[in-house]
Amino acid sequence: MEFSEHIKTANVEDVILRQPFRPSIKGTLCVTGHHLLFSDREEDSSWQLLLLLRNIDAIEKRITGSSGTITIKCKDLCVLHLDIPGMEQCLNIASSIEALSSFENIPEMYPFFHRPQDLSLEDTWGLSSTEEDFTHMQELVSKGYDRWRLSLVNSDFSICPSYPSAVIVPRSVDDETLVKAARFRQGGRFPVLCYYHSKNGMVIMRSSQPMTGANRKRCREDELLLQAVIDGSELGYIVDTRSSQQAQQARMTGGGFESKSCYSHWKRLHRHLERGKVLQESLIKLVEACGDQSHSMDRWLSKLENSKWLSHVHCTLSTAGLVAECVERDGHSVLVHGSDGTDTTLLVTTLAQLIVDPQSRTLRGFLRLLEKEWIQAGHPFQQRCAHSAYSHARLKQESPVFLLLLDCVWQLSRQFPLALEFNEMLLLRLAQEAYASDFGTFLCNCEQERCALGVKEKTHCLFQFLLRPSEREQFLNPLYEHTDLAIWPCVQPQSLHLWSGFFLRWTEHAQNMEEARQEIWTIVNQYREKAGVEETSQALSKHCEPLSVVENLMEELTVL
Structure with a gap:
């Protein structure tokens, strides 16, 4: 055409x-x-x-x-x-x-035609692979890494279309067992490892719901797989992102949940997270409220509350904190799933890793995390981000799950201004690129589709572009200071704020914020030169007065 x-x-x-x-x-x-x-x-x-x-x-x-x-x-x-x-x-x-x-024809979209002079299609496309993640995990000085192996059972995507070609699974479980376990999980998404905690050897797994149905079917291979995950431990937790009632209702359509009798060493916890149409309608209401400048204070606050967007932020951060606490503080492995395992599941596993893993809080580490948990793990971007908040053509597959993730990350950055190496500008850029991009990173719904359409051979990688020296500087947090400690989000109502940098981006408020950001960088660069060191945190620590100025500006950003 x-x-x-x-x-x-x-x-x-x-x-x-x-x-x-x-x-x-x-x-x-x-x-x-x-x-x-x-x-x-x-x-x-x-x-x-x-x-x-x-x-x-x-x-x-x-x-x-x-x-x-x-x-x-x-x-x-x-x-x-x-x-x-x-x-x-x-x-x-x-x-x-x-x-x-x-x-809607993906090969006709602009990323397949985008040819900037300073980029080449021969450049490395992604930041990581499951094979590289597994090699890195083996290098960790911790007991238990040898309990895991790299499986290529899904090399042709026939076992699970939405999984990558390689996955990390318990060493004691062979590929034949994985194939049978996949048949028992919706969409073939059997439990796979997404995070290994080097401090205690505990892990975070993700999957889709088991297809127990009304007859309470069971799968010995799935039970064996989960038992191998916690081999040597007394207990593991299953965090189901549906309510108990929703999980029960899913049995009527062939889905379900893990029964206590068959998974006796796993304790199931239900934490209801909305997705799909409910989340989409919440975004529409919030954007409508933010776009109406005629509201009185009471009217504005009422509309903000009725959108329930901050309630979704609260529930998401709370659930991610629960998973992180199970792994970090209690020393137990966790399996996270909802129904299909491609939306709220990824939302929780990503934020939990951001809370406990300091490497995920660097610029490169965060982009690697998104690539692993969202691109490779099969979040259907093409369906979820087909429209934003204004379109009248509503498709039931649309849902701003990725935008909700970015909002939650922004909440973390606001509560812990020194903990993340990247800044709000990166989150805003990612929000824009997920819906419309010159790059191929967010195209398609899974790795299988990207391979079939040659996305990695015919388009450029957004994440590689953002890490180029000419680009990365604008996405750095000048106050970043590395810490190995976990960052535990506060989810009290008064601690969560509207992400004004995104939802009020095209108002005068946003212009004031940009001026404040520029002032922060000016101060930081001045004292970098004055101190004669490259590390921003070291430069600022020698000058209490400018640090207080920067802190005041940061406070202004949250109040404006």
């Missing part, structure tokens, strides 16, 4: 663009197969807007006389207005945008 078939009017002159933070501009609007390009008509101006059409969530058109206005609502929550002379031109532009922004 040719993109030109959908472009009825390619160029329009004398279009007026109205957007946040800038005065209205008159210029030329151009529609291409993947972008909306607006150029300022002033001869001495080089400013232009390049908007990826995939970033458009919804458009509204209004005709007044012989002209019209198109309102573009983007997935990153930005809202633009285009005043277009000529009714026919306005309708043609709107029609082209609607068609080109809703392409």
